[in-house]
Amino acid sequence: DQQVKQNSPSLSVQEGRISILNCDYTNSMFDYFLWYKKYPAEGPTFLISISSIKDKNEDGRFTVFLNKSAKHLSLHIVPSQPGDSAVYFCAASASQGGSEKLVFGKGTKLTVNP
């Protein structure tokens, strides 16, 4: 039973265009969401997060949108750069659980073509 789903295994975009990565979740107890980027042979790198009390958070070229009613979040990268090519993971946690357990999706491999 996957509680966090990234239904697109891969995404290819042109340099300079927008990349939109999507994530859906099923557990209504999740109240904190994070995006990580992972290069081969490295650990995941934290990108951006959002609390469930917000619907948008922006940090430079990265913006995360949260639609609680649809249990959906997305990561927008504008403009996309070749160095953004990596696997992107969506993760969620439930603060009421008392632990910092992160539940991850399977990831989306983004390729930005020059």
Added chain:
Amino acid sequence: DAGVTQSPTHLIKTRGQHVTLRCSPISGHKSVSWYQQVLGQGPQFIFQYYEKEERGRGNFPDRFSARQFPNYSSELNVNALLLGDSALYLCASSRYSGTGAAEAFFGQGTRLTVV
């Protein structure tokens, strides 16, 4: 400042053996979590330790255990290794205060191969 450091980076073990993986958190971080990542999947939560106490445990067998030391570093131990334990083991640290979530920062991982 140093990030999360894990050792060793690669390890090959035989079925039935025991393994210990080590993690040093970012300075000032008191929470350490362990994750297992198999090929094609996202990281899966194993344990969280905060202030040397277990705060969370994932759905892993009792062969998996962990502890946190007074300097907040941590060890993950796996007994009676199975072929299916082959994976990338990730350690993450955070400023988790005991309430609410916080951004977790990951190390580069330990690649464990069981043969």
